[in-house]
Amino acid sequence: xxxxxxxxxxxxxxxxxxxxxxxxxxxxxxxxxxxxxxxxxxxxxxxxxxxxxxxxxxxxxxxxxxxxxxxxxxxxxxxxxxxxxxxxxxxxxxxxxxxxxxxxxxxxxxxxxxxxxxxxxxxxxxxxxxxxxxxxxxxxxxxxxxxxxxxxxxxxxxxxxxxxxxxxxxxxxxxxxxxxxxxxxxxxxxxxxxxxxxxxxxxxxxxxxxxxxxxxxxxxxxxxxxxxxxxxxxxxxxxxxxxxxxxxxxxxxxxxxxxxxxxxxxxxxxxxxxxxxxxxxxxxxxxxxx
Amino acid sequence: xxxxxxxxxxxxxxxxxxxxxxxxxxxxxxxxxxxxxxxxxxxxxxxxxxxxxxxxxxxxxxxxxxxxxxxxxxxxxxxxxxxxxxxxxxxxxxxxxxxxxxxxxxxxxxxxxxxxxxxxxxxxxxxxxxxxxxxxxxxxxxxxxxxxxxxxxxxxxxxxxxxxxxxxxxxxxxxxxxxxxxxxxxxxxxxxxxxxxxxxxxxxxxxxxxxxxxxxxxxxxxxxxxxxxxxxxxxxxxxxxxxxxxxxxxxxxxxxxxxxxxxxxxxxxxxxxxxxxxxxxxxxxxxxxxxxxxx
Numbered sequence: 001x002x003x004x005x006x007x008x009x010x011x012x013x014x015x016x017x018x019x020x021x022x023x024x025x026x027x028x029x030x031x032x033x034x035x036x037x038x039x040x041x042x043x044x045x046x047x048x049x050x051x052x053x054x055x056x057x058x059x060x061x062x063x064x065x066x067x068x069x070x071x072x073x074x075x076x077x078x079x080x081x082x083x084x085x086x087x088x089x090x091x092x093x094x095x096x097x098x099x100x101x102x103x104x105x106x107x108x109x110x111x112x113x114x115x116x117x118x119x120x121x122x123x124x125x126x127x128x129x130x131x132x133x134x135x136x137x138x139x140x141x142x143x144x145x146x147x148x149x150x151x152x153x154x155x156x157x158x159x160x161x162x163x164x165x166x167x168x169x170x171x172x173x174x175x176x177x178x179x180x181x182x183x184x185x186x187x188x189x190x191x192x193x194x195x196x197x198x199x200x201x202x203x204x205x206x207x208x209x210x211x212x213x214x215x216x217x218x219x220x221x222x223x224x225x226x227x228x229x230x231x232x233x234x235x236x237x238x239x240x241x242x243x244x245x246x247x248x249x250x251x252x253x254x255x256x257x258x259x260x261x262x263x264x265x266x267x268x269x270x271x272x273x274x275x276x277x278x279x280x281x282x283x284x285x286x287x288x289x290x
Numbered sequence: 291x292x293x294x295x296x297x298x299x300x301x302x303x304x305x306x307x308x309x310x311x312x313x314x315x316x317x318x319x320x321x322x323x324x325x326x327x328x329x330x331x332x333x334x335x336x337x338x339x340x341x342x343x344x345x346x347x348x349x350x351x352x353x354x355x356x357x358x359x360x361x362x363x364x365x366x367x368x369x370x371x372x373x374x375x376x377x378x379x380x381x382x383x384x385x386x387x388x389x390x391x392x393x394x395x396x397x398x399x400x401x402x403x404x405x406x407x408x409x410x411x412x413x414x415x416x417x418x419x420x421x422x423x424x425x426x427x428x429x430x431x432x433x434x435x436x437x438x439x440x441x442x443x444x445x446x447x448x449x450x451x452x453x454x455x456x457x458x459x460x461x462x463x464x465x466x467x468x469x470x471x472x473x474x475x476x477x478x479x480x481x482x483x484x485x486x487x488x489x490x491x492x493x494x495x496x497x498x499x500x501x502x503x504x505x506x507x508x509x510x511x512x513x514x515x516x517x518x519x520x521x522x523x524x525x526x527x528x529x530x531x532x533x534x535x536x537x538x539x540x541x542x543x544x545x546x547x548x549x550x551x552x553x554x555x556x557x558x559x560x561x562x563x564x565x566x567x568x569x570x571x572x573x574x575x576x577x578x579x580x581x582x583x584x585x
Contacts, residue, residue: 011303011467037468038301040492095474100398142471173303174334177442196551198337227551260522
């Protein structure tokens with residue numbers, strides 16, 4: 001079984017559209033949406049949810065004002081600047097609390113407890129392309145890396161049980177916590193970029209991050225014709241990094257129109273140049289599975 | 291002197307946050323005679339410096355304190371491992387094994403707090419990233435946060451970046467994409483939030499998530515639609531039904547995309563766009579003045 005993740009340093013380069021196209025082309029796989037912050041793959045996959053799970057993610061400290069003596073010990077100890085005196089009462093800021101529990105441990109009168117935030121959910125679903133695991137992170141919640149790890153673990157387990165060949169992962173943008181959780185233990189990272197200064201800069205940081213993992217990297221330049229000179233620069237950069245540029249895809253409205261129709265590009269315009277290009281790209285990637 | 295804190299955010303990546311931040315900044319730098327700071331809180335992938343091309347004036351490291359356990363003095367009680375909420379201390383009592391997993395450590399200090407043996411846990415600095423201050427050719431300033439590659443902790447770097455800004459200036463803050471903790475850290479104290487989106491199903495879905503976040507925070511906000519003309523009309527219907535102000539629309543235009551791709555400033559190339567951004571700021575001011583009269 002192989003695991004491939006579609007990633008990009010910069011957001012909005014087309015990860016989810018590319019992932020959707022691969023969902024159309026690949027067989028005997030499970031699909032995972034690891035962009036739990038802003039999950040969009042369900043819009044093209046239209047999954048039917050079979051099972052829903054609560055994600056016990058970020059726990060936050062809560063001070064009981066009835067017991068609290070406002071001694072200030074927790075405020076002094078908190079390294080996340082999350083505890084302050086507000087209107088005469090020592091209070092935890094929900095959005096700054098990192099959930100470390102130090103305040104709970106240190107409170108001399110046991111006025112603080114950890115409260116589980118159960119806004120986040122994850123799902124096992126069925127789609128027209130096979131099973132899918134996806135999630136919805138609660139509003140403003142942290143630990144998205146932990147949620148990514150959790151849904152990937154389940155997908156891998158399901159792939160083994162069902163004897164599937166492939167785990168197809170739509171990844172998050174950036175190079176931080178959820179991306180690190182996405183890249184850990186995969187076989188192939190397909191980096192989708194665009195021919196802009198920002199695209200090149202962000203790709204470069206992602207390539208550096210990926211070097212720390214044992215995986216094979218490929219690059220795909222989307223909308224390459226918006227700036228051909230910049231595309232060449234990205235190609236040259238990839239060559240110097242010894243990374244194969246799989247394809248350069250021209251700007252194409254079919255991406256957006258397919259999305260509007262809740263379809264993959266392969267479904268929306270199966271005979272287009274774009275779809276043929278994706279078939280070639282997938283053929284090349286599939287060579288790595290042998 | 292205006293001291294607004296205007297954050298620019300979007301659930302979906304690549305909708306044009308940085309474009310809007312940078313162009314609003316260049317517009318205000320022309321029409322306001324006061325100190326303005328541009329703040330890049332997209333610390334995983336900070337890009338504003340590619341457009342502004344300033345001179346780096348100072349760099350400040352963002353560090354946390356992580357534990358170092360003296361294995362000779364340790365009595366292997368396991369209290370520190372039990373206190374760690376991040377599973378960052380690997381402890382096996384049967385073979386007297388203890389190790390700090392530095393990548394998992396958030397530097398909270400719980401382990402050294404609970405350790406009851408003298409000098410067993412000491413702390414060392416771990417660098418998470420930097421805060422860079424640039425002086426820009428147009429007279430403004432750029433404060434940029436940037437994580438070290440391989441660091442999973444973005445929030446402390448964002449916090450330090452915001453702390454490094456000048457409260458007596460007007461600040462335009464570029465947020466990271468998404469809706470989770472790094473975004474909240476960036477926008478939680480903003481006076482006004484500009485949400486940049488595109489009229490596609492992905493754009494709309496992520497906008498809705500983002501508006502949920504902002505409403506929870508109780509912040510004032512409005513929406514900018516970028517690449518108008520692509521996609522469908524569902525977003526306009528949504529804004530109307532929810533009574534959300536559409537602050538500005540930028541049409542999809544390959545010429546604009548090209549100017550952006552080269553790292554150029556659109557309001558300096560196209561006068562019409564300068565007028566658009568001037569109007570955008572007028573609308574934000576009206577929103578913020580309404581807030582004042584409420585107080």
